[in-house]
Amino acid sequence: MDNINSVDKCKVMEIVLDACAIIAVIADEPEGMEVINITQNSIIVSPNVISFEIVNSLTRMMKKGIIDNKEKMMDLIKSFQQIPLQLVENDLENVLEIAWKYKIYAYDAFYLETARKLKLPLLTFDNGMRKIGKEMGITILGGQKC
Numbered sequence: 064m065d066n067i068n069s070v071d072k073c074k075v076m077e078i079v080l081d082a083c084a085i086i087a088v089i090a091d092e093p094e095g096m097e098v099i100n101i102t103q104n105s106i107i108v109s110p111n112v113i114s115f116e117i118v119n120s121l122t123r124m125m126k127k128g129i130i131d132n133k134e135k136m137m138d139l140i141k142s143f144q145q146i147p148l149q150l151v152e153n154d155l156e157n158v159l160e161i162a163w164k165y166k167i168y169a170y171d172a173f174y175l176e177t178a179r180k181l182k183l184p185l186l187t188f189d190n191g192m193r194k195i196g197k198e199m200g201i202t203i204l205g206g207q208k209c
Contacts, residue, residue: 076105078105078106079178079183080107081189081192084188085117090124094206102186107147107149108148108183109148109150110153110176116170117140151177153177161179161199178201179201184202185202185203185204
């Protein structure tokens, strides 16, 4: 885990989570327990586009056959809706500046901009975002996805 030792786990803190980290929890993926452990007693922050990305991820999982029935998909979205999230609006120009500079998708740029703007750590398992976040001076939490 990168930089986890530099974070005082006894204090309530705010952490930016990306969709990959949230999907790991609601879909009971191996990394889900790491997300739960890191975010315990934390305020979870995400850009206001998180719902769109979660729904898109669930439909991608459906198309790949990972989710094989509608009820399972509906259960997963209900689990997501139970997560207390502090949603953040971002300046779209700042998001596009990051997307342009690093040649990444807007969704990724939203998480990076949220963490940068609020000076919060980012919990992600996306290796590209981890690398860019570190380059931007963002504290990165979580391990690499297996």
